[in-house]
Amino acid sequence: MNSQIEKLYHIANQKERRILGLMSGTSLDGLDIALCRVHQSGSRTRLSLEKFTSVSYDDSFRMQIRAVFAKRQIDQQTWCGLHALVGKTHAQLVKETLQQWDIASSDVDLIASHGQTVYHAPQRLTGDRCFPNSTLQIGDADHIAYDTGIITVSDFRQKHIAAGGEGAPLAAYGDYLLFTAEAENRILLNIGGISNFTFLPQKTSNTKAFASDIGPGNTLMNQFVLEHFDLEMDKDAQIAKQGAIDRRLLEVLLSAPFFAEGFPKTTGPELFNLTYLKTAQAISGTSALAPKDVLATLNRFTAQVIANAIRNVTKDLQDVHIYVSGGGLHNPLLMKNIRASLVDLPVSSFGMLGLDPDAKEACLFAVLANETLVGSPRHVKRIKDAPEVCMGKISLPY
Incomplete structure (x- = not known):
């Protein structure tokens, strides 16, 4: 042997x-x-x-x-x-x-x-x-x-x-085995380049767990600051905090057919990239928008996409708690925007479950x-729709 x-x-x-x-x-x-x-x-x-x-x-x-x-x-x-x-x-x-x-x-x-x-x-x-x-x-x-x-x-x-x-996403497998709770419905939200979540119903539920991509996480913001500011990321949202959200651009960004598709689903930077942004700017007449305002709008866009997805999944549930991991957890403006859109739901660092979120x-x-x-x-x-x-x-x- x-x-x-x-x-x-x-x-x-x-x-x-x-x-x-x-x-x-x-x-x-x-x-x-x-x-x-x-x-x-x-x-x-x-x-x-x-x-x-x-x-x-x-x-x-x-x-x-x-x-x-x-x-x-x-x-x-x-x-x-x-x-x-x-x-x-x-x-x-x-x-x-x-x-x-x-x-x-x-x-x-x-x-x-x-x-x-x-x-x-x-x-x-x-x-x-x-x-x-x-x-x-x-x-x-x-x-x-x-x-x-x-x-x-x-x-x-x-x-x-x-x-x-x-x-993708594969997080459901490990999340389900490690973090399913007796009496709490959990959303394990991960904000990387692409944002995704695992829905973990409480153990007494007949509902199945699943994981799904949501849409952009940090990818559009990172691509934009690299092109316009020669930076890898907008650290601590220092640039986005100086900008103002443009509602015209935000509305077009939120109109992609992907967002209307059911869960689970997957996506990537192949869709959510600078071409997607520039097309949305052309449609909304915001191509001349100041970079800091574009970045502020992208930050809100990511937060709104995440909030919409979580609302969709949890609308009929009680005892819901959201736990966040990934690089987006360290973006204070992004987290502020997410919490503002989910004001009635507890949003915590994944570290509360006893594991370093990073x-x-x-x-x-x-x-x-x-x-x-x-x-x-x-x-x-x-796990719903997951190959066994x-x-x-x-x-x-x-």
Whole structure:
């Protein structure tokens, strides 16, 4: 027997696994690295976060990814090279982080690598029925496994698509296993580049849980400040706070057919990008609007889209609580706008549930990797429209 297969067998038979979750989102800001202990599986899953850090990408690496990110036409040699480069870069960041933590690679059972999303193409977004739903995350896991010496589970979204899903969002799986409450209906809102939420009905409910994309999170604001202010983000909403909301532009931004579609659904920067904004400005006659006013309007747009979605899901429910994670949690104007639109509902940091909100997504992929090894499709049978599958591909170090 291959010694690595034997090792994998022993890891699967442990009651607890030490898993390093890696997550890099559509904001392209860097790599989240979460060292987790994951106990048991399914409804018995328990997760404890040992260590967490977020390592920023350097500007040159970020620009290389942007060369293929959410673009229909790319240079194939660049894409091919980036698939390997992202894998090797993530492996190097893992090794450096473990060294800083004084943890040997041999003390980590698995790496759970999400990869770097570069294109998301469900049929509902593309309208192209010639191809099935598809999505692409680069960062080859064989490079990660070989360079770190740690068995790596990756490419989680493909099994979801193969089984009839859209490949996103996957948060429902981990959220359902870890955070379903006895007597509280929960909305776990994540505001990354794209905003999404998981709806977790209380355990006594006959309603099924589900996760769905909502629309833009930080992506439009980030793209706009990069183009107009040469900044990666509007830190603390310093620019948006100086602007005024333009109701004409806001109304057109809110008119996309995507927002009228039922849940669950997926989207990405392929739809919500600067072209979408400029088209809305042309329609609303606001192309000459001051940049600070555009940014203020984009901030309110994101908040309104989120509030509308939550209202839609919770309109007939009592005992609802919203818990927020992701980069948008750190945008004070965005959070103020969300709370103002949901004034009768409690909105809290996800940290109230006992887990660092910035680490949440990386931790959830550690849970998915745990399910790859020791889970069962029946563990998620109470998630609406979710393929009952265990996701992830396994790469051995040698």
